[in-house]
Each structure stands twice: as C-alpha cells, then as structure tokens.
Amino acid sequence: MSPLFDCRDESQLLAGMRQARQAIGRGELVVLPTDTVYGVAADAFSPRAVASLLAAKGRGRQSPPPVLVAGVNTLRALVDAVPEPVEQLVERFWPGGLTIVLPAQPSLSWDLGETQGTVAVRMPAHRIALELLEETGPLAVSSANLTGEAAAIIASDARKMLGDSVAVYLDDGPSERGVPSTIVDATALARGGPARILRYGIVTNDELREILGDRLEEDEPGSAGTR
Numbered sequence: 001m002s003p004l005f006d007c008r009d010e011s012q013l014l015a016g017m018r019q020a021r022q023a024i025g026r027g028e029l030v031v032l033p034t035d036t037v038y039g040v041a042a043d044a045f046s047p048r049a050v051a052s053l054l055a056a057k058g059r060g061r062q063s064p065p066p067v068l069v070a071g072v073n074t075l076r077a078l079v080d081a082v083p084e085p086v087e088q089l090v091e092r093f094w095p096g097g098l099t100i101v102l103p104a105q106p107s108l109s110w111d112l113g114e115t116q117g118t119v120a121v122r123m124p125a126h127r128i129a130l131e132l133l134e135e136t137g138p139l140a141v142s143s144a145n146l147t148g149e150a151a152a153i154i155a156s157d158a159r160k161m162l163g164d165s166v167a168v169y170l171d172d173g174p175s176e177r178g179v180p181s182t183i184v185d186a187t188a189l190a191r192g193g194p195a196r197i198l199r200y201g202i203v204t205n206d207e208l209r210e211i212l213g214d215r216l217e218e219d220e221p222g223s224a225g226t227r
Contacts, residue, residue, distance in 0.1 A: 001159075002164050002166055007033070017131065023168045025043075027048050028052075029165060029167055030170065031152075031162065031170060033128055034129045035096065035124050035177060036124070036175065038152040038154070038158045040057065042139065042140045044140040045137070050110075050111065050140050053140060056165035056166065058148075059142075059147050060113075064120075066142070068121075068141045069122070069138050070130055074138060075121050078108065079102040081102075081190055082102070088212075089186070089211055090123075095123040096125045097122075097125075098181060099181045100120070101119070101184065101186060102119065102187060103119075104117055104119040128172055146161045155170065181199075181202060183197070184198065195215055196217040197216075
C-alpha cells in the first residue's frame with residue numbers, strides 16, 4: 001500500500017514532502033491537500049505522468065487536467081497573454097478557488113490532453129500545495145477521486161479510490177472548503193469578447209461580476225459545464 005503521511009506531524013511532513021518531490025520527479029502521482037478538495041498531481045511536463053493521472057481517475061484525453069502554479073509569474077510563463085481583466089481576477093482571487101482558462105503559450109513542450117490550445121491555471125491557497133509547487137514547478141492536478149465519484153475531502157477517501165496508482169499521499173486533515181474551484185473561460189477576453197463560467201464553485205457569479213461587469217457572459221443557473 002502506498003504510504004500516507006500525516007502532514008500535521010512535523011516529522012511526517014518533512015518525510016512526506018521529500019517522498020512527494022521524488023515521486024513527481026520519477027513521473028509518479030501524488031495526492032495533496034489544497035484549499036478546495038484533495039487533488040491528485042503529476043508533473044505537467046511529463047506526458048507519461050499526465051496520462052497516468054487520467055488513467056488513475058478513469059478519464060480520457062478529452063478531459064485535460066488543470067495546472068496548479070505557485071504564483072503569477074508562472075501563469076505568465078504558461079499562457080500566451082494575460083489580459084487586463086484576468087490581471088484583476090488574479091489580484092482579487094489568487095491564491096484561492098478560481099481556475100482561469102487561457103490560450104497556452106504555444107512554445108511549451110507538454111501534452112495535457114485535448115486542450116484545443118488552452119490551459120486551465122490556478123494558484124491554490126494552501127501551504128503544503130504551494131511549497132510542493134515551489135519545488136517541483138507546475139503540476140497537472142485534478143480532484144483526487146474516480147470519475148463519477150465525489151471529490152475526496154479527506155486523504156483516506158482518496159486512498160480508498162486511487163490506491164496504489166498514487167505513489168504518495170499527503171494528509172492535512174479535512175479540506176477546509178470541500179467545494180471545487182470555480183472555472184472561468186477567459187480565452188475571449190483578449191479579443192474583446194466575454195468570459196464565461198465553465199463550472200460553478202467557491203467563487204460566486206456575483207463576485208466575478210464585481211470585477212468583470214458586462215464582460216462576464218450571462219448563464220442560466222446550472223447551465224455551465226465541467227472540466
């Protein structure tokens with residue numbers, strides 16, 4: 001059985017972070033806590049690791065994972081451009097529960113799946129996730145569950161679902177929120193078009209409209225898809 005480290009214990013935290021870094025470096029999967037739900041993570045620049053992540057969840061390439069980053073500078077390196085409205089969203093909601101979809105930097109050598117040239121990026125508000133990201137670089141991260149099952153809000157539930165497909169489990173107790181991030185498609189903003197909500201989550205429609213105003217497309221409640 002893959003090891004689970006209780007990161008509320010300092011000695012286990014140090015050992016767990018070391019093994020997590022090593023696992024990511026080998027192209028293996030790690031379950032980590034975030035400010036929303038537990039996530040299963042892989043090196044974003046390893047196609048084999050990303051394929052393993054999708055296989056562990058029972059997903060295909062048509063469901064590419066978002067990418068978690070440690071800061072805004074990494075966002076700028078991963079996307080083609082950051083429109084001014086996105087700058088405002090990042091200033092207001094990062095680190096936190098907002099995932100932003102933008103055109104990916106075309107020079108990047110990676111394969112997240114069928115992305116249509118975009119990437120979904122988020123900076124989480126969680127100390128363990130951020131520390132790992134600082135050391136590993138961008139991680140492809142999806143909720144730590146089998147497709148069709150509820151997202152794990154405790155590490156042991158993730159372990160029950162994902163088992164030995166994951167090399168290391170980092171446990172930091174129950175997720176503070178237990179609600180997924182809101183996903184906003186901002187790809188049209190650079191062309192003067194509207195942003196639209198792909199998934200409702202922690203950040204509300206009203207909070208987004210405070211920043212975007214009429215640049216946020218009107219959606220009927222419940223009409224947004226998932227990613």
